[in-house]
Structures are given as structure tokens and as C-alpha cells.
Amino acid sequence: MMGTSILGLAWRSLMNRRGSALLTILAVALSVALFLGVDKARNGARAGFDNTISGTDLIVGAPTGQINLLLYSVFRLGNATAEVSWDTYQQVAARGDIAWTIPVSLGDSHRGFRVMGTDQSYFEHYKYGDGQPLRLSEGERFGDIYQAVIGAGVARELGYEIGGEIVLTHGLGAGGLTDHDNRPFIVAGILAPTGTPVDQTIHIPLEGMTAIHVGWESGTKNPMADTITEEMIRSFDLTPRSITAIFVGLERRGTILSTQRAINTRPGEPLLAIIPGVALGELWQVTGVVERALIAVSVFVIAVGLVSVLTSILTSLNERRREMSILRATGARPGHIFFLMVAEAGLLGFIGAVLGVALVQLGLVLLGPVLSQTYGVQLQGLGVSFTDLWTVLAVTGAALVIGMIPAITALRRSLADGLTVKL
Amino acid sequence: MTDTPAIKIRDLGFAWPQSPPLLDIAGFDLARGEKLFLRGPSGSGKSTLLGLVAGVLEPQSGTIEVLGENMTGLAGSKRDRLRADRMGVIFQMFNLVPYLSVVQNVMLPCRFSAARRKAAGDDLAGEARRLLARLGLSDEKLLARPVTDLSVGQQQRVAVARALIGGPQLLIADEPTSALDADARDRFIELLTEEASGSGAALLFVSHDGSLASHFDRSVDLAEINRARATA
Structure with a gap:
């Protein structure tokens, strides 16, 4: 009572x-929002990345950094600097300890979305989340070399439907001169949303990838390219000469380390085999330094917010001497005055922290779609979390402790002033 | 218990830090239910004496008994409790907490004292309104206004209602009429003494204005009982 x-x-x-x-509340709220925002971006990105690939034991590509290989093959971030020859791919795929492989060929784009050449094994073996397979929401897998299966994000963004035509662009440019306009693709299927970069990807058969590059061997369009008829192309051997990466599933997961070592040290064309989870772990180690710096900075910003609580109460004390003496005269004990000051600080801290949590949630609702659109990775685990509650408690507690400073000042003054303030 | 005086002061000595003695009172008594006028010019130590009686100040020597309790023998928290439970205080001006409504201001002592809360009954707000009505403040529109919008006279009457809530046995008023004009002053004192009589509380009313003495049972000049003359 x-x-x-x-x-x-x-x-x-x-x-x-x-x-x-x-x-003051706003200062606290913004500082808490910064702290929680950094924390959520970190955890959300990790959860999102971790969910992108599952069931793939190894990723094999040309020698490069393992983070680099992971980023360009799975997350479509950055570019491959070298390729794996088709013959080598065949040798790897033929290994006895390997159950399945998915060939992946990257490099072209369509209106900002990456194009990935692959084969039917992609739809059978690629898994995300906790082992969910890809599912078509409309249409079917590509059957012909000029058919494409598009991710849910591509379909939504560009408004494509089954039967629509797609002109691919050589490389990752904006289109125009480097369009493969002589060989459009037909949308055969649309994948159900996955919350991974798959949503932002256009999948075509490897043969299609080869076909549109007939006449482009030098890297730009040969003037004679348009004179090659479709019949001629179809009569060519469209097996690609090289691919970008191989996703590998093992017969038994127990051989993962020995298989990885065998691929990395095999004679002939050098290869790099990585374990997705290990590469992600290394990525988080790299980003961890920056994350810790950001967290440290945002903790200091919270401290600044709490100092503003202190300032606001301390500056109010002078004009409130009369109020304190009225409270004393009507029966307030020093403890009441003390508690009043501490409670004000606690309220400022608590309301500020709760508002900060709300700001972050609002920000995620508004910015979440933009982030997943831009990076193809959905931030995950974004509801009100244990960290949020813990932060509110900690900030409120710190505000209560800080509130003791003005509380002691007010207490001393009210004891010295007696019943009447000499104004 | 009730045959002990409301206030009993013996050989009281008080000085502010680094100052000459301000109060030196051999004896002073206020009977239960008595309404006493204490006159003294400003700076004569009236407010200090009230602070001592209210228990927010401690004398260097002598004893002060209030409502049968020896204040000088009590710890600070006990004195605070005694004031909260059994005294009502009215200041010269600015009596009200600016962020509370009129009724909340009147109920304020009940926030700090369980005894006052209990004595005021279950319906605290109703009791506050009853007291305000007796003091001529019953207009709902007036009660709904921020206290800072009330006239000084209205504010002082709210302060009286606050001092009265929960039936304290001792009322202390420190120049409560100095900011009022003559008409309002007389009406205010009539209301205050009437309410004090009605509740049976003793009233210690301090002012420099000797013309008010006629409203009270008894009048005492502080200069007559105070042997310290350092300030004057």
C-alpha cells in the first residue's frame, strides 16, 4: 500500500x-533500441544464415577461402574466381562415399536476381531450415533447356507467372548490351517461399546455361551468335565445360572429415571442400569482433541514456524543494522522499526500456521485409525475447541505483530545510 | 493519555549551525483542544519553534513533549511517525503539491500514515470532499482544476482540509493568512478555529499580526517566553 x-x-x-x-525516456528508449537492434541483427542474421542450408555435408569448389566459397555458392554473395571442370565434377560425383551431388553454375543474372544453372538433383536433395525440401507452389520442374524455375521472391517482385519469358543478362550487370536476348527462358515453375536466397534465385538447367553462352565464349557476344539457329544449338553437346560449385551429400555422415580431406588433397585439379557449418562458424568468428565492438558501443550509449535520467532528476531537485517540504510536513518520512526519487528514476528507466523494445519491434516489422529482400536471408527469432526482458530489467535496475544519487541529495536537503524552505 | 498537554516545552534551547542561540524557552504549554495564538515578528524563531514541535528539528537542550510523547527522546523516524499520524501542518503559502488534484492533496497525509487513513474511513475521497465542502469548496468544476489555478485563499482552505483529514489532535499553522486580504483572512481564521473545535484538535497558530489574537482562546507573545534575544 x-x-x-x-x-x-x-x-x-x-x-x-x-x-x-x-x-529523458526517449534518450533511454533510443539507447536501448540501439543495443537490442544490434543484438537482434546479429542473432537474426545468424539464425537466418544457419537455416539456409541443411543436409548438405560438403560444398566443393575451386580453391579459395572457405568463407568465400560458402558465401558465393549458398548465399549468392560475391563471385567465384575460378571454376571446377566438368571432368573433375564427374570424378568427385563417382566417389563411393558420396551419395548425391548437386552441380551449381552461377554468373548470370536477371534484373538483379542471380541465375543458377543446376540439374534435377537440386530439387531432390537441396534442403533448408531443419531439413525441409524445396517445394513447387506452381508449375513443375524445368524439363526443357529453355525452361526456368523461379524463387518465390522473384515471382512476387517481378510479377512473373507460369509461361512468362525471361531474358537473362550476361554477368551481374543491369542488362542492355549484355542481354542474352537471343535465348529467352520460359517460366515452368515457381518455388514456395523458403526465407533463404533460394527465393531470390532463377534456376535453369545446366544445358540452358551452356546454350545461352554459345557465341559468348570470349566473354562478350560474338557478332555471329545470333546467326546460330536453335536447331543447331540443340544439336550441340550442351554439357558444360565447367561449373561453379558442387553440393555434396555423403553415404554416411561419419566419413565427412576423411572425405573432405580426400577431396582437398586429391591429385589433379585442386579443389576445396568445406563443411557448411564449420565455414559459417568461421564467418561468425570474423564478424564476432565487429559485433562485440558494436555491443560495447551500444552498452555505453545505454550508460549515456541513464546519465540523462540522473541529469533530469538532479536538475528538477531545486525547483522541488518546496514540494519535498510539503511532503515531509504531511508525514513523509525520509525513506518516503528517498523512495520517491528512486521510483522516479526507475520509472524513467523502465518506460524508456519498454519503449526501446517496442521501437525495435516496430523497426523489425518495417525493415524486416527490406532486409530479406536485399539479402535473401530472413532475420529469424525476432519476437520479444529473453534478452529483451533481461535488458528491461537491467536498465530499470541501473536506473534505480542511479536514482539513489538524487535521492540522497533530496534527503539531505529535506532534513536540513525542516518544515519551511527559505526561498 | 488525553490529560497530557498537546504541547509541553521545558528549558528549550536551539541555535542554527554557526549562529547565536535563537530560542531559549523556560516553559510553554498548550492544552488539549486549546486554540492558541503565538505572536512574534519575522525572524523571531516562530517557524523554528514549529519545526521543533513538528519534530523535523532537534533542540540542543531541554525537552519537548507533544501529545504525551517526549520528542527529544524519540528517534527521527518515530518523530516522523508521530507527525504523520497525529499532526496537521498548514504553511504560509504554496501548501499544495502541484501535480496532485485538490482531492488528492487533501488525501496526501493518508498516503504516509496508516492511522490517518484508518481514521478517515473507507471512502478517503469522500471524506476529503466532505472536509472541502465544510470549508466552502464544493464546486466540482473548482475541484477539477489544477491546484495551481486556485486562488491563494482557496489553496489555504485546501491546506486546512488536508491538515484535518484523519482527525489529528494537533494542528500547526505557520502564518497561514499572510497572503490573504483582510476579509478572506477573518473568514479563514473563523473556518479554521471552527473546524479545530469540531474535531477537538489543539491549534497552534503563529503570526506576526497581533490583530488576529481575538479569534483565539489565548495569546502568547514569543518575545515574552523566549529569553534569547540574539536576532530580533
Whole structure:
């Protein structure tokens, strides 16, 4: 009764100074929002990345950094610097300890979306999340060399439907001169949303990839390219000469390390085999330094927010001497005055922290779609979390502790002033 | 218990830090239910004496008994409790907490004292309104206004209602009429003494204005009982 009654006083007192109280609350809210935003971006990105590939034991590509290979093959970030020859791919695929392989060929784009050449094994073996397979929401897998299966994000963004035509662009440019306009693709299927870069990808058969590059062997369009008829192309051997990466599933997961070592040390064309989870772990180690720096900075920003709580209460004390002596005269004990001040600080901290949590949630609702659109990775685990509650508690607790400074000042003054303030 | 005086002061000595003695009172008594006018010019130590009686200040020597309790023998928290439970205080001006409504201001002592809360009954707001009505403040529109919008006279009457809530046995008023004009002053004192009589509380009313003495049972000049003359 006593406690709630003083809390009520503290609340009314804050409302009486709501202008400065709001600014203080805003300072706390923004600092908490920064802290939680950094934390959520970090955890959300990790969860999102971790969910992108599952069931693939090894990724094999030309020698490069393992993070680099992972980023361009799975997340479509960056570019491959070298390729794996088709013969080598065949040798790897033929290994006894390997159950299945998915060939992946990257390099072209369509209106900003990456194009990936692959084969039917992709639809059978590629898994994401906790082992979910890819599912077609409309249409069917590609059957002909000029058919494409597009991700849910591509379909939504570009408004494509089954039967639509797609002109691919050589490389990752904006289109125009480097369009493969002589060989359009037909949309055969649309994948159900996955929340992974698959949504932002256009999948075509490897043979199609080879076909559109007939006449492009030098890297630009040969003037004679348009004179090659479709019949001529179909009569060619369209097996690609090289691919970008191979996703590998093992017969038994137990051989993962020995298979990886065998591929990495095999004679002939040098290869790099990586374990997706290990490569991700290395990526998080690299980003961890930056994350920790950001977290440290945002903790300091919270401290600044708490100092503004202190400032706002301390500056109010002078104009409130009369109020304190009235409270004393009507029966408030020093403990009440102390509790009143501490409660005001605690309220400012608590409301600020809760508002900060709300700001972050609002920001995620508004910015989440933009992030997943841009990076193809959905931030995950974004509801109100244990960290949010913990942060609110910690900030409120810190504000209560800080509130003791003005509380002691007010206490001393009210004891010295007696019943009448000499103004 | 009730045959002990409301206030009993013996050989009281008080000085502010680094100052000459301000109060030196051999004896002073206020009976239960008595309404006493204490006159003294400003700076004569009236407010200090009230602070001592209210228990927010401690004398260097002597004893002060209030409502049968020896204040000088009590710890600070006990004195605070005694004031909260059994005294009502009215200031010169700015009596009200600016962020509370009129009724909440009147109920304020009940926030700090369970005894006052209990004495005021279950319906605290109703009791506050009853007291306000007796003091001529019953207009709902007036009660709904921020206290800072009330006239000084209205604010002082709210302060009286606050001092009265929960039936304290001792009312202390420190120049409560100094900011009022003559008409309002007389009406205010009539209301205050009437309410004090009605509740049976003793009233210690301090002012520099000797013309008010006629409203009270008894009048005492502080200069007559105070042997310290350092300030004057």
C-alpha cells in the first residue's frame, strides 16, 4: 500500500514534468533500441544464415577461402574466381562415399536476381531450415533447356507467372548490351517461399546455361551468335565445360572429415571442400569482433541514456524543494522522499526500456521485409525475447541505483530545510 | 493519555549551525483542544519553534513533549511517525503539491500514515470532499482544476482540509493568512478555529499580526517566553 502509493506520487510528479520526462525516456528508449537492434541483427542474421542450408555435408569448389566459397555458392554473395571442370565434377560425383551431388553454375543474372544453372538433383536433395525440401507452389520442374524455375521472391517482385519469358543478362550487370536476348527462358515453375536466397534465385538447367553462352565464349557476344539457329544449338553437346560449385551429400555422415580431406588433397585439379557449418562458424568468428565492438558501443550509449535520467532528476531537485517540504510536513518520512526519487528514476528507466523494445519491434516489422529482400536471408527469432526482458530489467535496475544519487541529495536537503524552505 | 498537554516545552534551547542561540524557552504549554495564538515578528524563531514541535528539528537542550510523547527522546523516524499520524501542518503559502488534484492533496497525509487513513474511513475521497465542502469548496468544476489555478485563499482552505483529514489532535499553522486580504483572512481564521473545535484538535497558530489574537482562546507573545534575544 505504502509502496504503490509512493509509486503513484512518482508517476504524477513525472507527468507534471512530462516535457523533460519524455525527452529523458526517449534518450533511454533510443539507447536501448540501439543495443537490442544490434543484438537482434546479429542473432537474426545468424539464425537466418544457419537455416539456409541443411543436409548438405560438403560444398566443393575451386580453391579459395572457405568463407568465400560458402558465401558465393549458398548465399549468392560475391563471385567465384575460378571454376571446377566438368571432368573433375564427374570424378568427385563417382566417389563411393558420396551419395548425391548437386552441380551449381552461377554468373548470370536477371534484373538483379542471380541465375543458377543446376540439374534435377537440386530439387531432390537441396534442403533448408531443419531439413525441409524445396517445394513447387506452381508449375513443375524445368524439363526443357529453355525452361526456368523461379524463387518465390522473384515471382512476387517481378510479377512473373507460369509461361512468362525471361531474358537473362550476361554477368551481374543491369542488362542492355549484355542481354542474352537471343535465348529467352520460359517460366515452368515457381518455388514456395523458403526465407533463404533460394527465393531470390532463377534456376535453369545446366544445358540452358551452356546454350545461352554459345557465341559468348570470349566473354562478350560474338557478332555471329545470333546467326546460330536453335536447331543447331540443340544439336550441340550442351554439357558444360565447367561449373561453379558442387553440393555434396555423403553415404554416411561419419566419413565427412576423411572425405573432405580426400577431396582437398586429391591429385589433379585442386579443389576445396568445406563443411557448411564449420565455414559459417568461421564467418561468425570474423564478424564476432565487429559485433562485440558494436555491443560495447551500444552498452555505453545505454550508460549515456541513464546519465540523462540522473541529469533530469538532479536538475528538477531545486525547483522541488518546496514540494519535498510539503511532503515531509504531511508525514513523509525520509525513506518516503528517498523512495520517491528512486521510483522516479526507475520509472524513467523502465518506460524508456519498454519503449526501446517496442521501437525495435516496430523497426523489425518495417525493415524486416527490406532486409530479406536485399539479402535473401530472413532475420529469424525476432519476437520479444529473453534478452529483451533481461535488458528491461537491467536498465530499470541501473536506473534505480542511479536514482539513489538524487535521492540522497533530496534527503539531505529535506532534513536540513525542516518544515519551511527559505526561498 | 488525553490529560497530557498537546504541547509541553521545558528549558528549550536551539541555535542554527554557526549562529547565536535563537530560542531559549523556560516553559510553554498548550492544552488539549486549546486554540492558541503565538505572536512574534519575522525572524523571531516562530517557524523554528514549529519545526521543533513538528519534530523535523532537534533542540540542543531541554525537552519537548507533544501529545504525551517526549520528542527529544524519540528517534527521527518515530518523530516522523508521530507527525504523520497525529499532526496537521498548514504553511504560509504554496501548501499544495502541484501535480496532485485538490482531492488528492487533501488525501496526501493518508498516503504516509496508516492511522490517518484508518481514521478517515473507507471512502478517503469522500471524506476529503466532505472536509472541502465544510470549508466552502464544493464546486466540482473548482475541484477539477489544477491546484495551481486556485486562488491563494482557496489553496489555504485546501491546506486546512488536508491538515484535518484523519482527525489529528494537533494542528500547526505557520502564518497561514499572510497572503490573504483582510476579509478572506477573518473568514479563514473563523473556518479554521471552527473546524479545530469540531474535531477537538489543539491549534497552534503563529503570526506576526497581533490583530488576529481575538479569534483565539489565548495569546502568547514569543518575545515574552523566549529569553534569547540574539536576532530580533
